[in-house]
Every structure is written in C-alpha cells, then in structure tokens.
Amino acid sequence: MYLYDGHFGGMHLVWWIIWIIFLAWIFFIPADIPYQRTKKDSPLDILKKRYAKGEISKEEFEESKKVLTSDN
Template identity: 55%
Template sequence: MEMYNGYHFWGMHFIWWFFWAVMLFWIFATPYNIPGQRRKKDSPLDILKKRLASGQITNEEYQQKKTMLESDSAK
C-alpha cells in the first residue's frame, strides 16, 4: 500500500516548502541596517569625515583634526 499516492510535495509538505522559501527570502533580502542589530562603531576618522561632508566643519578644521588623530594613533 503506497502511503502518499504520488502527492508527496503537496499538503503539509507544500506548506513547509513555502515556509522555507519565505525564510530564505527574508534572510537574504532584508537590509543589513536592521534596528537593534549590532554594528561596528564608526572610528573617529569616519565621524570626522561625516562632519566634513555635512558641512559642520571646514576643510581647515578637518585637516587639523585629522593630523591630530593620526599623530595620536601613531603613538
């Protein structure tokens, strides 16, 4: 006596295939900056570059602070 009668992938099996397809799509298609997700913190130089790009500091201030940061990291 054949148990599935040739309909092995339908019924509950179809639901599980659909579930795993949705899970894989969700894992690989969601953006990486999910709120609450741990991220690498920005370095001081990255923060300085962002401040220059947003116009909070001038290019001269950027150069001064950059040399200061580089001299501190060389020690």
C-alpha cells in the same frame, strides 16, 4: 482509490509549502535585522563626514586630523 489518500494531500501539502517559503525567506531575502551590530565609524571617518557636510572649515579639519593621527 482516491487521488490523494491523505499522505501528501490536504494540510500536509500546505505545511510543506509554508516551510519552504519560511526557509526561503530566512536564507534568500536580504534584510536589515533591527538592533544588529553595525561597524562603528572611526573618529577620522566622522571628521571626514563633518567636513564633507560643511560643518567644519578646512583649517579645523586639518588641525583635528593632525591631532587624531599623531601618536600621542
């Protein structure tokens, strides 16, 4: 009798290995999915980033912040 009589040998074993690698890739490897919805920045967050980059002055930041945080 042969060691591998065709049940778990040959291509059958190769396909099991391929499936295990594929499932591990799906569940365990973190990756950014293209076109994935991301959290949108709020207008205040955008204002803070512009101030941090130096695109606007402190006065412009304070004035815009007042406008954004007002209830009107």
